Amino acid sequence: MMGETAGPMLLGFDVLWVATILSGIAAFAVMVAIYAATTVSDPMAKRVKALNDRREQLKAGITASTKRRAKLVQRHDAADRMRGWLSSMKVLQDSQVKAVQVKLAQAGIRSKEWAPAVIFGRLVLPIVVGGAMVIWVYGTDGFATWSPLKKYGLVAVSFILSYKAPDLYLDNKITKRTDAIRKGLPDALDLLVICAEAGLTIDAAFHRVARELGRAYPELGEEFTLTAIELGFLTDRRSAFENLAGRVKLDAVKGVVTTMVQTEKYGTPLASALRVLSNEFRNERMMRAEEKAARLPAIMTVPLILFILPVLFVVILGPAACSISDALLKS
Numbered sequence: 001m002m003g004e005t006a007g008p009m010l011l012g013f014d015v016l017w018v019a020t021i022l023s024g025i026a027a028f029a030v031m032v033a034i035y036a037a038t039t040v041s042d043p044m045a046k047r048v049k050a051l052n053d054r055r056e057q058l059k060a061g062i063t064a065s066t067k068r069r070a071k072l073v074q075r076h077d078a079a080d081r082m083r084g085w086l087s088s089m090k091v092l093q094d095s096q097v098k099a100v101q102v103k104l105a106q107a108g109i110r111s112k113e114w115a116p117a118v119i120f121g122r123l124v125l126p127i128v129v130g131g132a133m134v135i136w137v138y139g140t141d142g143f144a145t146w147s148p149l150k151k152y153g154l155v156a157v158s159f160i161l162s163y164k165a166p167d168l169y170l171d172n173k174i175t176k177r178t179d180a181i182r183k184g185l186p187d188a189l190d191l192l193v194i195c196a197e198a199g200l201t202i203d204a205a206f207h208r209v210a211r212e213l214g215r216a217y218p219e220l221g222e223e224f225t226l227t228a229i230e231l232g233f234l235t236d237r238r239s240a241f242e243n244l245a246g247r248v249k250l251d252a253v254k255g256v257v258t259t260m261v262q263t264e265k266y267g268t269p270l271a272s273a274l275r276v277l278s279n280e281f282r283n284e285r286m287m288r289a290e291e292k293a294a295r296l297p298a299i300m301t302v303p304l305i306l307f308i309l310p311v312l313f314v315v316i317l318g319p320a321a322c323s324i325s326d327a328l329l330k331s
Contacts (some may be wrong), residue, residue: 105172105247108219121166129162130155177219178250184217185252186285187280188224195273202260203231223248237264250279 066133081237100115137151161168188209194206205230214221223244230240238261245257256277261269 064258100235103167103170103174104247106249107170108177108179108222109173118166118170122163125162126167127161133158174249178248180217180219181223181248182250182252184213184220184283185250185256186281187295188217188220189256189274189281193271193274193278196274202237202264203228203272206231252277252284 032299070122077182093101095118096114100118101112102108104112104114104118133155136154143151191209192205195208200208206224210224212223213224225304226247227240227244230243231237234240241257245254256274259273259277260270262268263273
C-alpha cells in the first residue's frame with residue numbers, strides 16, 4: 001500500500017493545505033460580504049420607535065387627561081423600584097438625576113427612566129466587582145506571589161473602574177455621537193438654507209433635512225426629526241431649540257440654536273445667518289483635517305523607526321552581509 005504523496009513544503013508547512021484553508025476563508029468572506037450587501041437596513045429605522053414615543057409623550061402632555069398622564073408616568077416598574085430603593089437610602093438627589101438625564105440624552109438614550117439605573121450601577125458595581133476582587137486577591141492564592149502594594153493597587157483600581165464604568169460608557173457614546181453629528185452639521189445647514197430660501201417653515205425644513213440626511217448621518221437626522229416634532233407640539237418654539245442644544249454636546253449646535261432663537265425673536269433673515277454659520281463650520285472642519293494631516297509625520301515616526309527601518313535594513317544589507325560571510329568562510 002503506497003503512502004500519500006506529500007505536497008510541496010514551504011517553511012515547514014504543506015503549501016496545498018495552506019492554500020485550501022485560505023481558499024475556504026476567502027469563500028466565507030465572500031459569502032459574508034454578499035449577505036451584508038443584500039441585507040442593508042435603513043439606519044433611521046431603529047430610531048423611529050423612539051421618535052414616535054416622544055411624539056406620543058408630547059401629545060399626552062398636551063391633550064391627555066390627568067389619569068392618563070399618571071398612567072404614562074408609572075409604566076416602568078423596574079425603574080420605579082430602583083428609584084424607591086435609592087430614595088430610601090437617601091442617595092438619590094434631584095441635581096444628580098438631572099445631570100444623568102442630560103448625559104443620557106446626549107448619548108442618544110431617550111428614556112429618562114435609565115437615570116436611576118445609572119446611579120444604581122454606580123452604587124452596586126463597586127460592591128459586586130470590588131468585593132469579588134477582594135475575595136479573589138485576599139481570600140485565595142491567585143496572587144500569592146504579588147507584594148501587598150500590588151494587591152492593594154489591583155483592588156483599588158477595580159473599585160475605581162467599577163464605580164466609573166457607567167460614566168465611562170456614557171462618555172464614550174457621547175463622544176462617538178458628537179463626532180458623527182459634527183461631520184454632518186455643515187451639510188445640514190446648507191440644506192436648511194435651501195429650505196429657508198424656498199419658503200418652508202422651520203419645522204418643515206427640519207423634517208426635510210432629517211429625511212435627506214437620515215441615511216448618511218442617522219444621529220443628526222434623528223435629532224432634527226425630534227426637533228421638528230417638538231416644534232410642532234410645544235407651545236414655546238424656543239424650548240424646542242434649547243432642547244436640541246441640551247441633547248447635543250457640541251458648541252456648533254449651540255451656536256445654531258442661538259441663531260435660531262435670535263431670528264425667531266427679532267425677525268432677522270434666517271438663510272443669511274445659517275449661510276455664515278455653514279461657511280464657518282466648513283472652514284473649521286477643513287482646519288481640523290489639515291491639523292490631523294500635519295500631525296501625521298510625527299505620529300508615523302515611531303512606527304517607521306520600530307517596524308519599517310529594521311525591515312528595510314535587513315532587505316538591503318542582508319544579501320551583502322551573506323556575501324561577505326561566504327567570502328570570509330571560503331578564505
